[in-house]
Every structure is written in C-alpha cells, then in structure tokens.
Amino acid sequence: MKKADVLLVGVLLIAAAALYLAAPRRPAARVAVYHGGNLVWTCPAAEEGECTVSGVRVVVSGGEAYVAQSPCPDGCCMAAGRISAQGRSIVCLPMEVSVVLEGPGQLDAVVY
Ligand SMILES: [Zn+2]
Numbered sequence: 001m002k003k004a005d006v007l008l009v010g011v012l013l014i015a016a017a018a019l020y021l022a023a024p025r026r027p028a029a030r031v032a033v034y035h036g037g038n039l040v041w042t043c044p045a046a047e048e049g050e051c052t053v054s055g056v057r058v059v060v061s062g063g064e065a066y067v068a069q070s071p072c073p074d075g076c077c078m079a080a081g082r083i084s085a086q087g088r089s090i091v092c093l094p095m096e097v098s099v100v101l102e103g104p105g106q107l108d109a110v111v112y
Pocket residue numbers: 070072074075076077078091092093094095
C-alpha cells in the first residue's frame with residue numbers, strides 16, 4: 001500500500017467509526033456507496049437496488065444493504081452480512097469501497 005492509501009483507509013475508518021458512534025439505532029434513509037472517498041451511488045433504503053463498484057456488488061433490499069459479491073481476497077465485506085441501522089457501514093479495504101447507511105438527520109453540507 002502507498003502512503004496515500006493508508007491515509008485514505010484511516011480517514012474512512014474514522015469516518016465510519018464517527019458515524020457509528022454518533023448514530024442512534026434508527027432505520028437508515030439511504031444507502032450511500034463510496035469509492036476511494038468519493039460518493040458514487042446512493043439508493044433510498046426503502047427501495048430495491050444494486051450497484052457494482054470496483055467489482056464489489058452492493059445490494060439494497062428490504063431496508064437492508066449487503067455486499068453480494070466482491071473480488072477482494074479476504075471477503076470480509078461479504079462476511080459482514082446485512083446492515084439496516086442508520087450509521088452502520090460495511091468497508092471493503094482492498095477495493096476501497098464503503099457502504100454507509102445514512103439517516104435523514106445527516107446532511108451533506110450545512111450552510112449558515
Ligand atoms: Zn471486501
């Protein structure tokens with residue numbers, strides 16, 4: 001891994017931990033998929049949908065999100081199972097993909 005990769009992974013982990021700690025156990029409003037720190041796909045959590053990023057197939061179904069398929073060597077993102085609570089996330093480090101369940105109270109930007 002390059003130094004930038006390590007940094008990126010660290011940032012992703014901290015962001016995921018912060019989201020996890022900040023969020024009460026409420027159903028998520030939307031599923032957001034990030035690749036390398038960039039938002040690449042979203043889907044309302046109540047709808048059905050799927051996307052493939054870097055070979056990682058993310059499925060949203062029945063208010064839950066999970067990784068159905070991934071080319072990563074350890075497969076722990078697939079082993080993470082299904083997530084449904086706001087603030088939960090699945091991170092695939094080798095593919096730099098993260099799946100985050102975001103709630104209605106989380107804003108992309110705050111303007112004063
Ligand atoms: Zn993975």
